[in-house]
Amino acid sequence: MESYATFLAGLVALLVGLAAGKAWERYKLQEGRWIDRRRARESPHYILGLNSMVAGQLDRAIGELAEAARLQPDALEIELILGNLFREKGQVGRAITIHQQLLQRPKLTRLEHAYILLCLGLDYKRGGFVDRAHEAFSEVLRFEPQNPYALMNLQKLHEEQHQWQQAHEIRQRLVALSGEADQARNRQILAFIENELGRDQVKRGEPAAAVAHFDAALDLDARNVPAYLNLGDARMAQGKTAEAAQAWERVTEVAPERAYLAFDRLESLYRSQHAQDRFQALCRRLIAANPKDWRAHLALARSITAEGRTADALELLFEALSHSPHALTIHQDIWQALVASGLDPARISRYTELTRQSVFYLDPHICQRCHYRSTELLWQCPHCHEWDTFVEDRIAPAQDVPPPDDASVPAAPA
Ligand SMILES: [Zn+2]
Numbered sequence: 001m002e003s004y005a006t007f008l009a010g011l012v013a014l015l016v017g018l019a020a021g022k023a024w025e026r027y028k029l030q031e032g033r034w035i036d037r038r039r040a041r042e043s044p045h046y047i048l049g050l051n052s053m054v055a056g057q058l059d060r061a062i063g064e065l066a067e068a069a070r071l072q073p074d075a076l077e078i079e080l081i082l083g084n085l086f087r088e089k090g091q092v093g094r095a096i097t098i099h100q101q102l103l104q105r106p107k108l109t110r111l112e113h114a115y116i117l118l119c120l121g122l123d124y125k126r127g128g129f130v131d132r133a134h135e136a137f138s139e140v141l142r143f144e145p146q147n148p149y150a151l152m153n154l155q156k157l158h159e160e161q162h163q164w165q166q167a168h169e170i171r172q173r174l175v176a177l178s179g180e181a182d183q184a185r186n187r188q189i190l191a192f193i194e195n196e197l198g199r200d201q202v203k204r205g206e207p208a209a210a211v212a213h214f215d216a217a218l219d220l221d222a223r224n225v226p227a228y229l230n231l232g233d234a235r236m237a238q239g240k241t242a243e244a245a246q247a248w249e250r251v252t253e254v255a256p257e258r259a260y261l262a263f264d265r266l267e268s269l270y271r272s273q274h275a276q277d278r279f280q281a282l283c284r285r286l287i288a289a290n291p292k293d294w295r296a297h298l299a300l301a302r303s304i305t306a307e308g309r310t311a312d313a314l315e316l317l318f319e320a321l322s323h324s325p326h327a328l329t330i331h332q333d334i335w336q337a338l339v340a341s342g343l344d345p346a347r348i349s350r351y352t353e354l355t356r357q358s359v360f361y362l363d364p365h366i367c368q369r370c371h372y373r374s375t376e377l378l379w380q381c382p383h384c385h386e387w388d389t390f391v392e393d394r395i396a397p398a399q400d401v402p403p404p405d406d407a408s409v410p411a412a413p414a
Pocket of ligand 1: 367368369370371372381382383384385386389
């Protein structure tokens with residue numbers, strides 16, 4: 001997130017720099033004043049400031065650029081970057097002051113005006129002033145109706161406030177602007193927003209309208225797992241069990257690694273139809289396709305435990321444990337099965353052997369974009385707000401680590 005913001009700031013500064021450079025040259029001639037521009041160009045502060053910024057040394061960058069700005073008080077882009085650097089450092093008040101002062105300058109071009117407002121919007125957003133940020137980004141669009149940064153930030157603001165309809169409209173404007181290469185990702189994001197619109201309709205008690213949104217989401221992206229899950233739920237609420245089953249079963253086909261999200265729903269539906277074997281067959285298919293699918297092992301074990309086949313279930317659980325030694329839920333099921341099977345010493349010692357290296361985690365997931373950690377699968381990251389970035393964090397025991405033979409290494413407390 002931080003590096004992305006820095007990149008954005010750099011890009012903005014570059015664009016403004018190009019425009020400001022040209023405008024500045026013209027103003028000098030128009031006003032007939034003579035300023036030795038070479039003084040600023042020959043000073044190393046501007047370049048040093050930019051280099052420090054690229055290296056992530058914010059304090060140094062601020063020092064150099066402040067000096068460059070002193071030598072060249074008319075250069076708008078230097079002040080603009082300075083403001084952005086203060087925002088990056090968390091000094092939002094200072095960033096706002098600098099950018100507001102820039103807005104007061106006479107003879108701003110449309111482009112300059114738009115980009116100062118964009119920076120101000122980012123300041124407000126960072127400071128949590130949602131309404132002001134909204135106003136600033138909207139005003140950027142009055143100057144430049146197709147400014148992608150303003151559109152993107154407005155979309156995120158709407159998403160954060162769960163204003164899905166507005167987020168959807170803005171996303172469609174971005175879709176219209178973006179090139180062929182971005183269209184697949186655009187459709188994925190639109191599908192997530194459609195899915196949220198459907199959830200809103202569910203909350204309003206409008207299942208038919210909700211179904212239309214979930215269908216629209218799946219038209220956009222046939223791999224959108226939450227839309228299948230919600231579509232099945234809505235169909236179920238309408239009493240259409242066959243369609244519900246169809247929607248949930250599709251999850252296991254299009255995204256087998258996330259099939260487990262439909263397990264509880266399918267298991268209870270099949271059970272109500274006295275067709276438990278359908279669920280077990282589904283688990284076996286998943287295991288055959290991916291023998292390391294510990295969630296399918298676990299689900300199958302639970303299903304056959306319910307039939308009283310504890311010993312078979314325990315075998316499946318041990319198998320699951322060998323693929324995911326840290327998943328707490330497997331251990332819990334094993335403890336239950338061990339108790340149910342009368343605490344057989346041979347099985348207990350097998351379990352002890354398998355778990356020697358285990359550390360327990362409650363279903364760890366991680367955002368691939370910002371590395372935010374969560375104990376469950378999330379569709380939108382609460383930290384970087386990106387869609388569909390979470391993957392299961394596979395934590396395996398370290399391989400072949402020799403035991404420490406250095407006597408200075410303190411022993412772990414017993
Ligand atoms: Zn993230």
